[in-house]
Amino acid sequence: MKRLLPILLFLFPALAQVVVEPGWVRLVPPVVPDTAAYLTLVNRGRTPLRLVGAETPVARRVSLHRDHQEHKGGHAVLGMRPVPYVEVPPGGKVAFRPGGYHLMLEGLKRPLKAGEKVELTLLFQGGLKVKVVLPVEMR
Amino acid sequence: MKRFWPAFLVLGLLGLGYLLVPRGSHSFFGTRLLNPKPVDFTLEGPKGPVRLADFREGLVLIFFGYVHCPDVCPTTMISLKQVYENLSPEEQRRVQVVFISVDPERDTPEIADQYAKAFHPAFLGLTGRPEEVQEVARAFGVYYQKTAYRGPGEYLVDHTATTFVVQGGRLVLLLSPDKLNFAHNLGYLPKVVADLRALL
Numbered sequence: 001m002k003r004l005l006p007i008l009l010f011l012f013p014a015l016a017q018v019v020v021e022p023g024w025v026r027l028v029p030p031v032v033p034d035t036a037a038y039l040t041l042v043n044r045g046r047t048p049l050r051l052v053g054a055e056t057p058v059a060r061r062v063s064l065h066r067d068h069q070e071h072k073g074g075h076a077v078l079g080m081r082p083v084p085y086v087e088v089p090p091g092g093k094v095a096f097r098p099g100g101y102h103l104m105l106e107g108l109k110r111p112l113k114a115g116e117k118v119e120l121t122l123l124f125q126g127g128l129k130v131k132v133v134l135p136v137e138m139r
Numbered sequence: 140m141k142r143f144w145p146a147f148l149v150l151g152l153l154g155l156g157y158l159l160v161p162r163g164s165h166s167f168f169g170t171r172l173l174n175p176k177p178v179d180f181t182l183e184g185p186k187g188p189v190r191l192a193d194f195r196e197g198l199v200l201i202f203f204g205y206v207h208c209p210d211v212c213p214t215t216m217i218s219l220k221q222v223y224e225n226l227s228p229e230e231q232r233r234v235q236v237v238f239i240s241v242d243p244e245r246d247t248p249e250i251a252d253q254y255a256k257a258f259h260p261a262f263l264g265l266t267g268r269p270e271e272v273q274e275v276a277r278a279f280g281v282y283y284q285k286t287a288y289r290g291p292g293e294y295l296v297d298h299t300a301t302t303f304v305v306q307g308g309r310l311v312l313l314l315s316p317d318k319l320n321f322a323h324n325l326g327y328l329p330k331v332v333a334d335l336r337a338l339l
Contacts, residue, residue: 026209026210026213028209028213028257029206029253029254029256029257029258030253030257031206031250031253031254031257032206032207032209032254033207034207034209035209036209036210036213065210067210067211068297070297072282072299073280073282073299074280075280075281075282075299075300075301075313075315076299076300076301076315076316076317077282077283077297077298077299077300078211078297078298078299078300078316079211079286079295079296079297079298080210080211080295081286081287081295082287097322097323098210098211098213098214098320098322098323099210099211099214099316099317099320099322099323102209102210104209104210105209138217139217139322
């Protein structure tokens with residue numbers, strides 16, 4: 001397999017460009033139909049990498065969100081805003097984490113259980129798809 | 140000897156200052172309110188109306204949020220769970236965590252309560268009629284606004300994400316969402332626990 005790797009990388013150069021450091025899918029109360037997924041995207045390539053969406057068998061839709069913060073009346077007012085894409089600069093990385101970016105899994109088809117594995121297919125500009133498996137955890 | 144006098148004076152003053160610092164005083168991590176504001180409200184719980192003044196003993200930790208909120212609200216709710224679990228059973232009896240939904244259109248008192256209890260069975264979820272929730276929010280200086288409206292039942296809500304600590308009917312401490320983001324800073328957990336212990 002090790003010998004095959006350079007050949008595979010030659011055949012799929014884009015795969016070599018993107019590395020996904022797994023994170024987790026948030027365990028939310030069963031009354032909540034939406035949840036968030038967290039991971040880190042690393043761009044090993046020389047061109048910018050754009051995440052444009054994702055798919056998962058457990059939710060109707062996956063959208064990209066960034067947290068939004070403003071101050072009103074001396075308090076932090078938080079919210080989130082959908083973003084059309086998330087760009088990772090060449091040689092850089094973008095961490096999706098609470099308080100920053102998250103992948104919002106909207107309309108869960110069933111409540112998720114702690115410890116189960118969720119499959120997520122990341123869609124990049126140019127047609128590249130990368131499949132990741134994330135554990136469901138309350139954190 | 141004479142030229143050492145200024146040094147003696149400085150040391151003496153420092154010593155005096157040290158003696159004047161109150162012993163055992165706790166330096167708060169959260170924002171301690173010097174003029175604790177009286178607060179009260181009645182909202183709907185899963186088993187009927189709940190009044191803040193009913194919790195006369197101990198501390199009430201109040202967080203305003205909404206159920207369809209996968210990032211901001213769970214971050215604080217999970218942290219409140221961790222804080223609560225770090226207290227002794229005796230301390231836990233004197234602390235009530237309350238989640239108030241600012242989205243009564245979608246969240247009934249039952250849903251708000253099920254949400255809160257999923258983080259910890261001792262937590263309580265409340266909400267009320269839209270105008271009631273608005274009045275409570277105003278009393279706490281809480282702001283909320285629908286955004287990204289896609290249709291009825293499909294929208295996001297921006298909201299103040301501060302956790303309010305009430306003691307004896309007065310607002311005594313504020314914990315900002317940054318200070319309750321243990322996912323970023325696990326080191327904040329003991330500081331928040333120490334704040335609650337100092338109040339208890």
